[in-house]
Amino acid sequence: MSEVINYQNDLVKFNNDLFFKYLLSRDTAESKMLRKYIVKLVTNIDCKKMIVKNPEINQNTVLAKNIILDICAVDETGRVIDIEMQMAGSSNSETARFQFYGARLLVEQLDAGEKYNMLRPVYQIIFINDDDDCLIRDYAYRDSKGRIENGNLNYRYFIKMKHIEKILKEKEVKELSDLERLCYLFIKNEYTGIIKEKEEDIIGMVIKMYDKFRNNEPMWSIANQLALARIRTESFKDEYHSKGLEEGIEIGIKQGLEKGIEQGEKQGIEKGKKVMFEMTKELIEGRYHQECSEWIEGLSEKQLRLINKYIFEEDEFEAFKQRIDNSN
Numbered sequence: 001m002s003e004v005i006n007y008q009n010d011l012v013k014f015n016n017d018l019f020f021k022y023l024l025s026r027d028t029a030e031s032k033m034l035r036k037y038i039v040k041l042v043t044n045i046d047c048k049k050m051i052v053k054n055p056e057i058n059q060n061t062v063l064a065k066n067i068i069l070d071i072c073a074v075d076e077t078g079r080v081i082d083i084e085m086q087m088a089g090s091s092n093s094e095t096a097r098f099q100f101y102g103a104r105l106l107v108e109q110l111d112a113g114e115k116y117n118m119l120r121p122v123y124q125i126i127f128i129n130d131d132d133d134c135l136i137r138d139y140a141y142r143d144s145k146g147r148i149e150n151g152n153l154n155y156r157y158f159i160k161m162k163h164i165e166k167i168l169k170e171k172e173v174k175e176l177s178d179l180e181r182l183c184y185l186f187i188k189n190e191y192t193g194i195i196k197e198k199e200e201d202i203i204g205m206v207i208k209m210y211d212k213f214r215n216n217e218p219m220w221s222i223a224n225q226l227a228l229a230r231i232r233t234e235s236f237k238d239e240y241h242s243k244g245l246e247e248g249i250e251i252g253i254k255q256g257l258e259k260g261i262e263q264g265e266k267q268g269i270e271k272g273k274k275v276m277f278e279m280t281k282e283l284i285e286g287r288y289h290q291e292c293s294e295w296i297e298g299l300s301e302k303q304l305r306l307i308n309k310y311i312f313e314e315d316e317f318e319a320f321k322q323r324i325d326n327s328n
Contacts, residue, residue, distance in 0.1 A: 011227035014210065015186040018057065018223040020085040020127075021069040027057040035073060037202055039081055041179045042125050042136060042157050046076040057219065072105070078120040080105050086128045087184075087230075093315040098126060100155045124156045127186060131162035136182065153281075161187050178202045194298040198251050232280075280307055288317035295321070300328050 012019060024035050037180050050073040057069075066143070070084035082105060086094065105122045139156040141149040161183040167176070168184075173193045176184060181194040181203055193205045214220055277296060284292050296304075303324050314320035 011231070012213075012220065012223040013083055013189045013227070014191075014206065015087050015127075015189070016227060017069040017085055018219065019210065020211050021057060021071060021221060022213050023206065024071045024083055025052045025057075026209070027055075028209070028212075030209050033200065034202065034205055034209075035071070035083075037178070037181075038083065038125065039123070041158065043123055043155070045075075045079070045081075046122070047079075047081070049076045049124070050074070050081065054159065057222075068101075070101075080109070080120060080122045081125070082122065084123040084127070086126055088315075089129045091313045091315060093319055095312070098124065098156060102156060106153055119153055121153050121155060122155075126157065127159045127161055127183075129162060130158070130160045131166070131185075132158075132160040133163075135160060135163045135167070135183065141282055146210070159323075164298075182206070198322075204316050280304060283307070283311060284317075287311055288320065290317045292321075299324065303328055 024031060024038070032050070035050050039045055039047055039050075053072045053074060054070070070082055073081045073083075075081060082101070088094065102122050105124075106119060109119055110116070120311065137160060138159045139158075140154065141152045154229070159179070164180060164183040164187055164195050167180055172183070174288050176194060184194050185191050185206060186204060191203055191207060195201060195207065198204070213223070218328070280296055281293055284290060299307075306324060310320055310323050311326075314323060
């Protein structure tokens with residue numbers, strides 16, 4: 001068992017995308033055991049053997065925009081099991097992506113001419129930075145009475161990690177189940193109260209893998225870059241969300257009223273519009289890395305106000321732009 005180390009000051013948290021990929025994709029005893037253990041805890045499927053189909057971690061792809069660091073494995077019966085960490089929470093874009101990705105994992109199983117009965121079920125396990133009235137929310141194709149479709153091929157499980165806060169109001173840390181302890185670790189980044197002194201403890205295995213990860217300098221460096229990028233994004237989001245696009249209009253009106261004359265009001269409003277335009281342009285370019293001056297100039301006041309609402313709900317620029325365009 002690793003000695004207790006304070007990881008609180010590390011940028012790379014236990015929920016870091018790259019560490020999560022490393023944690024569950026390696027060929028170590030801990031990684032193999034964790035894969036099987038998590039699948040068992042979430043789906044109740046007892047896999048005898050799992051082969052990770054995408055264990056590679058490439059620096060160029062990892063640092064690319066919106067890279068998905070999932071773990072896609074196949075068990076001894078051919079069932080496809082995909083596991084991922086989603087700390088950005090749920091958005092319209094992400095919800096669509098989860099469904100699309102599940103469907104793609106089905107489609108990719110068959111080559112042209114092969115029979116549909118060769119398809120094996122796909123199980124998606126998504127650790128998500130979200131809350132609900134339960135820890136696990138599962139989905140499958142069901143009829144109006146809740147009966148699962150015969151031969152259903154896609155199962156999706158969301159582990160709502162923030163629900164751990166509600167669980168902690170009902171029972172003590174020492175009473176948490178293994179899955180609850182795992183969520184506690186990912187959300188709070190602290191393990192001293194949840195680790196158990198036994199060789200195959202789930203938290204102990206995660207800590208052991210984390211120590212190996214820290215000692216892998218190339219991996220650790222990339223993970224730090226990812227962590228810094230997330231911090232900048234959150235800081236950017238908080239700053240502009242708190243300011244709001246209302247500020248531009250308020251500045252214009254305020255300056256106009258202070259001048260007390262029509263010309264002053266006109267100048268103030270124009271300046272307000274200019275401030276609002278620049279803030280909107282900077283916000284969109286910072287979020288999506290898209291030059292959009294001409295598009296912004298053609299937006300109505302109503303559409304400009306909706307930008308601050310939709311920009312953090314959509315991860316892709318085209319989806320965001322379409323929602324704004326359709327809102328007029």
